[in-house]
Amino acid sequence: MEAASSYVPVGKKQLPKSRNPLTADSKFWRRFKRRIVDEQKFAVTCVDFCPVFPHDFVVTASTRVSFCRISCAFAMRMPLCRLCFRPDGQLIMAGGETGLIQVIFDANSRITLRQLKGHSRAVRWVRYSESDKLHVLSGSDDNSVRWWDVASEEAVVKFQEHTDYVRCGSYNPASPGIWVTGSYDHTVRMWDTRTAKSVSLLQHDKPLEDVLFFPSGSLLATAGGNMVKIWDVVAGKVLTVLGNHQKTVKKLKLTTPSESESRLLTASLDGLLKVFDIEDFKVVHAAKYPGPILAMDVSPSCTSLAVGTASGLLSVRQRKSVISEERATQALEVSGQEQKEVLRPSNFRYFLRGATEKASDDDYVLGSTKRALRQEHDWLLLKFRYKDALLAALNTKDPTVVVAVIEELVARKGLVQAFSNLEVGELEILLAFLTKHVASPKYSRLLVPAAHSVFDTCATSFAASQSLKQQVTKLKYAVEEEVRLQESLQSFQGMLQTLVQAAVH
Known part of the structure; x- marks a missing residue:
């Protein structure tokens, strides 16, 4: 009884905890x-949030224009390349494949209000001016960029x-009237709408797919090839x-300051969407x-993410507002405290x-001191039944338990005794465990010598069984x-x- 009471149960093999790979941004x-x-x-060629x-x-996909959350979807008379909302969300502008017209229509009534004619080829990019609601800048496959007056329908x-x-193109939020456009001629040109000439030229060295101004107006991101500069x-x-x-990187997007702060999103033909910290x-x-x-x-609130692929897949992911839920919970707690009954x-x-x-x-x-419950292998070790203790540990299928029992057997110098007289089925279980875990860095230092001991002890049994x-x-x-x-x-x-x-030298 004294030996049983002084016996210390075999504990699981304690290993260092792995660092949580999920950062705050990943979460x-x-x-x-x-x-x-x-x-x-x-x-899916275009996605634009209101x-x-x-x-x-x-969303545009060939001749189909889909409005999410608005129960309607209709087809235009021509294939569409680009759609965008006006800053107040009241109008939508579309660039056509033929380039002969650009259609401006009401988002609610779908009535065509203006037709802008002038481009001779497909209009691949259009954008409303952020400073007013009356002007539009467009880029086309006819190599031209045009500044339109929507009211008069003239360039x-x-x-x-x-x-x-x-x-592609982008508007400078810090300098009204300053725009940049990207072309397949590998250049990014900066335009002042008050003049007819470019005021700056940047060489990207690859055909441009997208350009994006940062909110400060002093930084610009350009996407061409598999690089973003x-x-x-x-x-x-x-x-x-x-x-x-x-x-090739196809799209750039800068998230608005929110819970995740400002982040640069890039989408590519390799099927990857990556998020960059704009600090480093x-x-x-x-x-x-x-x-x-x-x-x-x-979306501007950073609660919805829409992605369209070349196969026609449209994926929309939404995030619940954690801040609103916390405020509601706090309000309920405060109201509950105020109405608490005085006993x-x-x-x-x-x-x-x-x-x-x-x-x-x-x-x-x-x-209160709780008595630790002994496992089956502990009782067997207490009775010096080393073989049965090893088999009981193997039946748990927990490598930490098996390794702990093997360590205990090594300390007691009973490992050879445990491997002796093992039946064919028992040897198969032991070899299967060694095959699965012998190469693991966590257990290899102990299991490699144990495997050598198995072969030295049970070599005669291997020849008798297929x-x-x-x-x-x-x-x-595996080795x-x-x-x-x-x-x-x-x-x-x-x-x-x-x-x-x-690199050093």
Whole structure:
């Protein structure tokens, strides 16, 4: 009895806790849950959110224009390239594939209000002026950029310095009248709508797919090829180059300041959506989509994320407002505290108060010692039945328990005794465990010598059973794979050291 009472149960193998790989940004963007998944018949070429609440959005896929949250979908007379809302959300403007007209129509009544004629080819980019509601800038495959007066349906200024298709543009929020456009001629040109000439020129060295001004107006992001370049507009120099994508980057988006702060989103033909911290331009989150991404937009409130792919998949993810939920909870708690009933001695509940109260920090708590329950392998070790203790640990299928029992057997010098006289089925279970975990860095220091001991002790049993031969072959293959992996990693480490030394010198 004294030996039984002094026996210390075998504890699980304690390993260092792995660091949580999820950062604050990853947790924030993972809260975007998929709510809408729509299969369009054609590739989704444009997604644009309404600037005003409740932030409806429009989607273009060939001749189909879909309004999310508005129960309507209709087809235009011509294929559409680009849609955008007016800053007040009342009107929608569309650029046509033919380039002969640009249609302005009411988002509610769908009535065509204006037709802007002048481009001879497809209009790939259109955008309302943020400073007023009367002017529009457009870029076309006819290599021209035009500044339109919507009321008169005429082009006030024509910019014709690009030598290839104009596919993107952006408005400078800090300087009204200043715009930039990107073209397939590898250049980004800055325009002043008061003149007919460009005021600045930037060379991206790749066909431009999207450009985006930062809110300060002094930084500009350009996407072309698989690179995103961040420019200092005043100095005309590249600050940094983001080469995190494998294929062409199609869309750029800057989130508005919110719970996640300002982040730069990039979408590419490699199917990846990546989020960059604008402080150091490092990737803080990435999401994979099932096809090449052609269109992407985020609502101004940063609660909805819409992505369109070349296969016609439209994915919309929405995030619940955590702040509003917390405010509602706090309001309920405050109201509950104000309406709390005051108990008096005339009330029976007065004598029951405190029964459910929790202990305060100043209270002294007397803890009760709980007797640890012994597991089956502990009882068997207590009786020196080493073989049965090992089998009981293997039956738990918990590697931490098995490793702890093997360590205890090694300390007691009973490992060889435990491996002796094992039946064929018991040996198969042991070999299967070794095959699965012998290459794990957590357990290899103990399991490799244990595997050697198994082969030394049970070598005669392997020749008598075909199933044991198969298990030994599997174990051999697992060890060979680990050896090849270690050799490859060492070769890779040598190459990295060579590159580092070359970079230093």
